Amino acid sequence: MATEKTWYPGHIEKAKRVIQENLKAVQVVVEMADARIPYSGRAYEWKSLFHNKKTVILLSKADLADPGQTDRWISFYEKAGMVAFAMNLKGNPGSIRKGFVSKLTDIAREDRFQRYMIVGSPNVGKSTLVNVLLGKKKVRVGRTPGLTRGIQWVNVTDQLMLMDTPGILYRHLFSKHVRHKLLLAGCIKASESEAEEALEYAFLWLKERYPNAYRTITGQSAEGPFEYEELLRLVGLRRGYLQKENRVDRSKVVDFLLASFQNGTFGALTYETPDSLDIASDSG
Template sequence: MWYPGHIKKAKSKIKTYLKTVQGILELVDARAPYASRAYEFEDLFKDKDRIILFNKVDIADEKNLIFWENYYKSKGYKVLKTSLKNVSIKSFLTKVVYKSFQKKFSELRVMVAGIPNVGKSTLINSIKGKKSLRVGNTPGVTRGVQWISVNDQFMLLDTPGILYSEIYNKKIMYKLILIGSLKPEEDEKEFAIEYGFNFFKEKYPEIIRNALKSDVIPDDYYNFIELFAKKRNFIASGKTYDTERAMTVFLKELSDGKYGKIVYDFPEDYDMLK
């Protein structure tokens, strides 16, 4: 359910179209700068000039981004940070992104990549219009592929959101659910909230307090969800609290950053970084 067939096709298309671009603009959610690279980026994008764009920094705990920024720079990446919803995107693309790429030709062509809900649609839709589309007549591109023009010297190639074919690391799966990049199955939703509650209790207790609008932190995630439903007056049949609705609303508001600034990724979460 969470790995639709079109994502597999998208990976195949990306490999085909890589020969038409000089660089990759890879968007990640700043709240999960490692987990939100949940696809085979090394295999897909090797030998290309790559920029990692930390998006949503306005709802990320920036002090815990420093490690990841330095980590990616140590691997040879260029790193940019922004909140696409709070800036002039065209200005950001022309004055920051364009200047950060190497230039080999008169026209810079860049592929925009990333998993769902990291800001790709926000970026693309901000500059997309009938006059900005170039379809089919771009050399080396299959007819019907859409390029988006930022200006006369800068073209973007949009790609669908991509993910691993299977996510074996449960922590990564839960983090992607919590940032809204992965649609969970019913049991995954509850497990993700349990993981998130325990994580917040240890690292960001203010998230729990803000969600409940209370200084009291419940003992476990289920009591938290019941209290959340009670606070919102979510009532199910039989006058019981509608915990299913509570979980759905909590995940949506959490992914929107309504409860405070967070970074879910810590180096100790990943064996290769220890």
């Protein structure tokens, strides 16, 4: 696959191995997924990696996701018998700490020493969470997917320890739609052509699910025909991304649009809903 190198750096395989080796040292695995892609964000072997462990789903970046859909996803996971909750990790540190500890202590209550492993795809917010819980900047946080290289243990309190881990993904992300969603959430990098496919996917999704956002971004009505090329041109003209002879600078438009989706500039949007899910094609 042409893009494999960009989204499967060699250290992911090692990360999975180290995670498995350390699983016995924790009582609970906290699986983090971006609230904008609560299912596709778990594009790794969660069944085989964590099947014997208590697993909690933490939907991060809740501030960037559609709150109604976040509630639906929490019910989706709760119906599957899991503890699930959502957080804006850029919010008030005090309430994040309180919320996290109250969710988790219920589960590990029996144990005097609580040890949690924080896992998830690259860029989902694992280090951010650990930093907030620590209350001091001790773990590196960055925009570049894959910044956390090694496993690190941190003591939150005398009784509570966390393990921050590097991001994991399937080696082969067979589903194009899953790759598109991971890209829109900033969990993987991709070639420009794949970025364009993801944008086309995003526009179609918005047209159907978020007509107001679609209209604001493209200047087009959601009832009208869908012309991807025309949308790029219109966004380029509106942003003034022009080259010689007033031709639209396509790669600038693509970069702008992708970054805007990733950063949540276009508003609180969720890229998949429990009812939209094609679960059969989503495993890798």
